Amino acid sequence: MKKIWLLTLGTILLLTACGGTPITPTPTLVPTSTATPLSPTVTASVTQTPSSTPTFTASPIPTATLVKQGPNSVLVPILLYHRIAISETDHRYYVTPETFESEIRLLHDWEYTSITTEMLVEAITEGAELPARPVLITFDDGNLDNYTTAFPIMQKYGFTGVMYLVNNYIGYDQYMNKDQILEMVAAGWEVGSHSMNHFDLKAISPQQQRNEIVESRELLEELLGVPVLTFAYPFGSRNASAYDYVHFAKYIAAMGADGFTADQGTGNLFSLQRSEIKGTDTAKTFTRFLPWHGDPIYFPTDTATPTATATWTPKP
Numbered sequence: 466m467k468k469i470w471l472l473t474l475g476t477i478l479l480l481t482a483c484g485g486t487p488i489t490p491t492p493t494l495v496p497t498s499t500a501t502p503l504s505p506t507v508t509a510s511v512t513q514t515p516s517s518t519p520t521f522t523a524s525p526i527p528t529a530t531l532v533k534q535g536p537n538s539v540l541v542p543i544l545l546y547h548r549i550a551i552s553e554t555d556h557r558y559y560v561t562p563e564t565f566e567s568e569i570r571l572l573h574d575w576e577y578t579s580i581t582t583e584m585l586v587e588a589i590t591e592g593a594e595l596p597a598r599p600v601l602i603t604f605d606d607g608n609l610d611n612y613t614t615a616f617p618i619m620q621k622y623g624f625t626g627v628m629y630l631v632n633n634y635i636g637y638d639q640y641m642n643k644d645q646i647l648e649m650v651a652a653g654w655e656v657g658s659h660s661m662n663h664f665d666l667k668a669i670s671p672q673q674q675r676n677e678i679v680e681s682r683e684l685l686e687e688l689l690g691v692p693v694l695t696f697a698y699p700f701g702s703r704n705a706s707a708y709d710y711v712h713f714a715k716y717i718a719a720m721g722a723d724g725f726t727a728d729q730g731t732g733n734l735f736s737l738q739r740s741e742i743k744g745t746d747t748a749k750t751f752t753r754f755l756p757w758h759g760d761p762i763y764f765p766t767d768t769a770t771p772t773a774t775a776t777w778t779p780k781p
Contacts, residue, residue, distance in 0.1 A: 531594035539588045540756050541580070542727035543601040543720065545739040548608050549615040557743045566618045567748040567765045572600060573622040575759030581655055582627060582695045586717045589731055598757045602626040603720065603739060605659055605697060607634050612645040620652065629659035629697035629720070632681045635688070643688060650691055657695040657720070658682050665700055666707040678710040695719060703736070711735055727756045 534540065552559035560568075578596035585601060587593040602619070604611045607630040619626055628641075628649065636642040650656060660666075660677040661684075669677070678696060685693045694717050698707065701722030711719050712735070724738025740754035748765050752758060 530597045532597050533592060534595050534599075535588040535592040536590060536731070538728070538730045539585070539595070540727050541585055541588070541595070541599045541601060541729050542754050542756060543603060543724065543729070543737060543739040544751075544754065545720075545722060545741045546602070546604050546611075546615070547606060548610055549618075550608075550610045552744060555744060557741075557745070559744045560742060560746070561744070562614050562618070564744075564747060565615065566621075568742065568746075568751050569602075569618055569622050569624060571748045571752070571759075571763055571765075572624070572755075574763035575755070575757065577755075577757075579624040579626065581625075582657070582718060585729065585737075586734070589718075589729060589734055600624075600755075603629060603657075603697070605629045605722075606631055606663070607641045607646070607659070609639050609641055609645075612641050612649065616649055616652075616654075625653040625655075627655040627657055627695070629657045630685060631659045631663045631699075632661045632684050632688075634663070646689060647691075650689070655695075656685065656689060656691055656693055657697055658685055658693050658716075659697045660699050663699045665702045666698060667702045667704045671706045671710075674707055674710050675713075678707065679714040682714050682716070697739075698722065708735055725754070727754065 546560060546565070547558035548556075548560065549562055549565045550559055551561050575598065577598045577600045579602055580595060580599045582601065584593060584595060584599075588595055602624060604615060604626055607628060611628065615626070628646065630641075630646070634640045635646070646656065658678070658681040661681045662677065664673065664677055666674055666677060677699075682693045682696070696711050696714070696716045696718075697720040703719075703721075708719075716735075718737060719735040720739050721733075721736045722739055722741060724740050726738055726740075729737055742751050742754075
């Protein structure tokens, strides 16, 4: 606007100088305020700083309620399985995969929690806090289906177990090999000794017992590089000299195979009561070994029909 005003004044002076009649200009009001620029500066609006990318936080897994048990007398069911497969002859040691899963699912639905043998022994000898419904799930012999079938089912429902291995069976046909065993150990499973050759300990000499009980622990620990803390008597058979060698080998406890209750204590620390789950059991009947029951709504409504083919393992 200021430039326009000066141009107009110059034109008037020029006309006067040329002899023309002077023109009295009409005053132009110049605003006192500063004129708005032709190209106003745009003030950027405030931009919010984006927050960090949201991440999903999983809900915490509920921690099992702990209950003080022991010392001396504790209540912990110890379940004993052998084969998780279909038998050609309905053998007592064979539990079908469908039945096994229904039993493990029921333990889960009734809020059982698997514990370790160390936890059990600590509760018996010193007293310890255990989950409100503790359970030990054990498998004898080291059969291959323990890895291929039982292991994934146990993982599905959040349980770990104890493998009682026969040293001279490892790596043979239809038995687990070292890598498979160590994979289960990495997932939280324990290893115990089930002897060198699965002999009836009462039918062999004390020197042979020493090999079966003492050397089996040493060789298993050397092979696998993990502690072997407990022993399981083959067939549940034992005598005084077998007990002596179990103590001599410094096992912290030993498992029988003829138990029927969940009562464990210092009096049977080296002959803990394990309840064998047979092929004739179902999710309903195996609960006779469980000291705590839950809602019956979780019982299977029908009997699963096996679909897998029969398998066979050489008898020990």
